[in-house]
Amino acid sequence: MEQIKGPDLFPKVCELTSKMDVRHFFCGGREGVADDLARRMSDRFPGLKVAGTYCPPFRPLTDREKDELVEAINSSGTDIVWVGLSTPKQEKWIGEFHDKLNTKLIFSVGAAFDYHTGRLMFSPVLFQRLGLEWFHRLISEPRRLWRRYFKIVPLFIIYSSLQLTRLKTYEIGKDRK
16 A cells, blocks of 8 residues: 555545535635635636635634634535645644534645645655655755654654564554543
């Protein structure tokens, strides 16, 4: 099985659904990114139905803002919500909102919005094949990502080494609180 990356899955689903009665909602990115993405994807895939966009502020949403966002998504008839926030923010967002939304699918796609609006460059193929896309992202956005990667990469190496040497096994959802 191969990894399916959000930035790769996103345009494929948009292309397939542009010929169907499927409505998309883009949630994420800096101010204006979701609107720019909606324009670009609609130009690239004529027939794509974008039900709405939302760029959340860089602070926790108020209860009123949460209610308004849920109402906006639900009243738009959205079938698929694309969440392009950073990790783990997008997973927490989906965890909080999934049971309040009347949608068929919710995808977390990380930096897909920035990739498909030209704000970020895709990693060179060699980096992708070697599993070093994280390193390309780090050198592209060092100020934003260094703290995250300083913590995640050593932990990944430790846990992977323990699992490869069979000193410890990990199951998804276990050993976490």
